[in-house]
Amino acid sequence: MLSVNIYNNDNMFQRVVDRWWKESGLSRFDVYKFRLRRITGQPPLTTNQVHFIKRRALHLSSTNKRTVCEDISGGQENLRIRVINEVDDTPAPTGFKYTVSNQIGEDVELPSSASGCKCIGTCTDHKTCACARLNYGSDFPYVVQEGHGRLLGAMDVVYECGANCGCGPECQNRVSQGGIKYQLEMFRTPDKGWGVRTLDLIPPGAPVCEYTGLLRKTAELEKVIANDYLMEVDCLQTMLGMGGRQKRRGNVSFRNPFIKAEDIDKDPEFTIDAGSTGNVSRFINHSCDPNLFVQCILSDFHDPRLARVFLVASDYIPPLQELSYDYNYALNSVRGPDNKIKRLSCHCGAADCRKRLY
Numbered sequence: 001m002l003s004v005n006i007y008n009n010d011n012m013f014q015r016v017v018d019r020w021w022k023e024s025g026l027s028r029f030d031v032y033k034f035r036l037r038r039i040t041g042q043p044p045l046t047t048n049q050v051h052f053i054k055r056r057a058l059h060l061s062s063t064n065k066r067t068v069c070e071d072i073s074g075g076q077e078n079l080r081i082r083v084i085n086e087v088d089d090t091p092a093p094t095g096f097k098y099t100v101s102n103q104i105g106e107d108v109e110l111p112s113s114a115s116g117c118k119c120i121g122t123c124t125d126h127k128t129c130a131c132a133r134l135n136y137g138s139d140f141p142y143v144v145q146e147g148h149g150r151l152l153g154a155m156d157v158v159y160e161c162g163a164n165c166g167c168g169p170e171c172q173n174r175v176s177q178g179g180i181k182y183q184l185e186m187f188r189t190p191d192k193g194w195g196v197r198t199l200d201l202i203p204p205g206a207p208v209c210e211y212t213g214l215l216r217k218t219a220e221l222e223k224v225i226a227n228d229y230l231m232e233v234d235c236l237q238t239m240l241g242m243g244g245r246q247k248r249r250g251n252v253s254f255r256n257p258f259i260k261a262e263d264i265d266k267d268p269e270f271t272i273d274a275g276s277t278g279n280v281s282r283f284i285n286h287s288c289d290p291n292l293f294v295q296c297i298l299s300d301f302h303d304p305r306l307a308r309v310f311l312v313a314s315d316y317i318p319p320l321q322e323l324s325y326d327y328n329y330a331l332n333s334v335r336g337p338d339n340k341i342k343r344l345s346c347h348c349g350a351a352d353c354r355k356r357l358y
């Protein structure tokens with residue numbers, strides 16, 4: 001008989017493993033799942049701090065939590081994002097302006113909007129939806145169940161419906177649009193500053209949040225003081241197999257009219273700078289064994305150099321688990337103002353941690 005110990009606050013609960021099985025995760029890793037059974041006579045796995053609430057699988061009440069901010073978004077997100085500090089006396093972060101969508105830098109010119117599809121209401125037929133047909137496999141990239149959409153797999157780029165499409169906001173090809181859909185919480189970590197965790201169960205493929213900030217030319221960033229909140233928009237490089245933050249299928253053909261192949265630079269032309277303005281994504285830490293991946297999405301316009309960047313669940317993420325993605329820095333690639341190589345130790349705690357972020 002196999003049993004496991006579950007720790008919740010100071011309590012230890014032992015459960016029998018009833019059944020276990022293997023599933024394929026989105027990133028093609030094997031995921032082992034265990035169905036647990038309470039031993040006869042044991043108390044249920046719940047404390048007075050833990051409640052089950054409808055779809056929101058697990059929600060910690062605030063009784064023994066120190067809330068330092070009721071909503072870091074100041075009411076801008078659909079769901080409030082509480083900030084908790086049970087570690088030290090650091091107050092909620094300030095010094096940045098919360099923004100739910102990208103701010104456009106002065107020298108950045110946005111392309112004109114894509115023409116969009118001619119569907120009405122909601123797009124249902126991938127053969128006739130002009131946006132669906134731009135995707136790998138000429139299909140809709142998402143499955144939508146009970147109002148929640150999930151990507152079928154990581155893609156070089158996802159084409160969603162946008163501003164000039166005939167369909168409306170309920171369309172199944174607009175899953176990333178309309179703000180956050182899972183309850184998130186910011187919390188103070190012992191060794192990584194602030195971090196973000198989910199209070200909901202997030203299924204694999206679900207877009208969790210957009211990485212927002214000031215969209216600026218990467219070259220311009222050399223003139224300003226570096227910060228820890230930069231995200232290069234490397235959609236084009238990913239599409240062309242020139243690198244990029246995450247492993248991709250690498251099977252999307254390059255057929256974008258905006259850019260001539262000979263003009264393409266190895267380095268992304270644009271970067272989202274969340275140093276002074278951004279959203280909850282700027283607080284998501286790095287892990288060498290992450291539960292989110294970076295996904296570029298095109299909707300209103302189709303220039304991949306200016307794609308929107310999302311963090312998407314790579315697996316089931318249970319309530320209270322910290323969210324993380326792989327920052328994917330090249331080792332020794334970060335230099336200080338004195339031009340000396342900077343090093344930053346990694347505290348992600350993964351079994352196969354690479355020990356350094358950069």
Ligand SMILES: C[S@@+](CC[C@H](N)C(=O)[O-])C[C@H]1O[C@@H](n2cnc3c(N)ncnc32)[C@H](O)[C@@H]1O
Nearest residue numbers: 192193194228229282283284285286346347348
């Ligand atoms: C984008 S910010 C993430 C939010 C940050 N923790 C905060 O408090 O604002 C990136 C910075 O967080 C810290 N960080 C993120 N992941 C880390 C990790 N795995 N180990 C150590 N520090 C980490 C590093 O200081 C890094 O430069």
